[in-house]
Amino acid sequence: MHDRDSGRDDRGIRLVGFDADDTLWRSQDYFDAAQLEFERIVGRYVDLQDARAHERLYAIEARNIALFGYGVKGMVLSMIEAAVEITGERISASDLHRIVGLGKDLLQHPVELLPGIREAVETIAGQFDVVLITKGDLFHQEAKVRQCGFASLFRRIEIVSEKDAATYARLFEEFALQPTQFLMVGNSLRSDIAPVLGLGGWGVHMPYHTTWVHETEAVLPADADLRMRRVEAAHALPAAVRELAEASLELTDERGP
Template identity: 70%
Template structure:
């Protein structure tokens, strides 16, 4: 098998373009709606929504639609069923706005992807609602840079193993770039691959719930897209030396 990194994967949301900012805005709007019925000071609104969202991932998956349904469910629970139909409709409208928000690329990301694609095969691996993710990829103007685009229901070690088999690449030949340690970095390191973590300024709590204890020598962290090409080349050099 050829030594060194041959394939570089990119996450999409909050790696290529802004996403969590819109969800955070929706969270604040949700709290304002529910705040008409309960005291927000005890902090239970955000905790209740996160608990419902986490429990519903296995049913609804990730994305706006799952978030909206979880908001409706948790709002009903938090208010003991007192929330009005009008306010429930406001939550639905909020979800529609989320699905229509513009795709805003992170500064310098196109140049970074182009630079990396000049040396390696690059693929896009993202999770979430299929229709919404397809629309964002289309509207981003980046789809032509990727050899292949994979939209999956979960990003864990078995999913990456399956995708790598389809790409005919081994884990040691693969490097993943993303903002989420849980979804983009930890499962790839567990398989023996490589990772570049590029944290975004805000991250959903679910994506921070992870501890990496092995494979740290096969990853690095960068602060912005312009640092990605150099980071990938550095890890590629290390991969050849192993």
Template identity: 70%
Template sequence: MHDTSPTDATNARGIHLVGFDADDTLWRSEDYFAAAQGEFERIVGGYIDLDNARARQRLLAIEKGNLALFGYGVKGMALSMIEAAVDITAQRISATDLHRIVSIAKDMLRHPVELLPDVREAVEAVAREHAVVLITKGDLFHQEAKVRQSGLADLFGRIEIVSEKDDATYHRVLGEFGLGPAQFCMVGNSLRSDIAPVLRLGGWAVHVPYHLTWEHEREADIDPAVQARWRELGGIGGLPAAVRGLHELACEQH
């Protein structure tokens, strides 16, 4: 793993630091959220017609409205599901079924971490050529536990667990490394959180889509003018070559 010091960063040509998202980039996550939503719908479906009540859309609206209060992750989702269940059923949902929703969240928090294929090899390969950092958002306790269980913590020079991944967050992280955006590349599955903010700042990005993505994370506008500064892959196995190619472009523009 390359060392990252302010002096080295100031003089570095091309990409000096590569950031990795965690959930659905390194290990499975959205599968469990989708399963939880399915169970939520089965519970409230005992009280109302799901289609007529637009249960899925109403849950999404409540989750998005609560992000500023609860943040991302299982605990915020559970509180939003309880609020949505009370609202959708016009307060008719039983205490037993509310307890079932709490149990869904507890099961998710206990779920083992399952790495996606080729992840360790890809991160190791990138780390041989660049400094690497993990930048993930969500509940602090849960994300810390997942990082420990993943067996990947030793690969990263730094692990950042943040409440939001937006322009300000990336600007702060890069400032702490003494880097400019043009020296940074972000890797992740979310256009909204991993790709668009970094491109807006003037950085580089590699999008590795997951087969499931929360609708909120698909909401992103990317200027076609920055198309040359990011790549989209079918799997993380192609990441080392993609980062190498972007690094060469970044060196040319230095």
């Protein structure tokens, strides 16, 4: 990591990471719309409530993460499996083809930045080195990064299969950082905030108005209130990062060199 200012104090936070989906640009809205269409397709065969279609699809998706990973392709494969199971194998080939089409539409959807996010990232990048850390399908994530228009702000772009404590610990080693020198910005408590706080880092949680249930399942450490801030919109990110950066310096001073 390079210094923005050769005289910069390297105590405290040195690197700020950003999540991508639903932090920089819209994503879950499109997945939600695809799930509604999936339920309309399956609803031609069964009563959705009686069949517990919503819950059964999520159970299959969660079970398949270890095999397919995250992203559109894994979701579509899980939808096909769920459709066959929920309908008792009665679903037609044409309707299975419609489900495949849902995935193709998702993969081709243009990137839509969240309001004010580019300006917020630019401001933070003027004060800290910034990296992008996202998970999902490699090709799809690479395409969205290319389309976003400000990928050049990030010192590094990491597309990983999972965002857990082991992944962040590996990245800290590669970045030559202590966890206490890293702050993560993201919408997911499970993937963006809890693992980093658990390792001793810092976090800014910017919830999105809709979140996949899988990403809400998280246990935060007891001192989360000290090392995490919550903001409602991108314009508040720079101030939250500065506040935590100051807190990290105070903590360093208390502990000593």
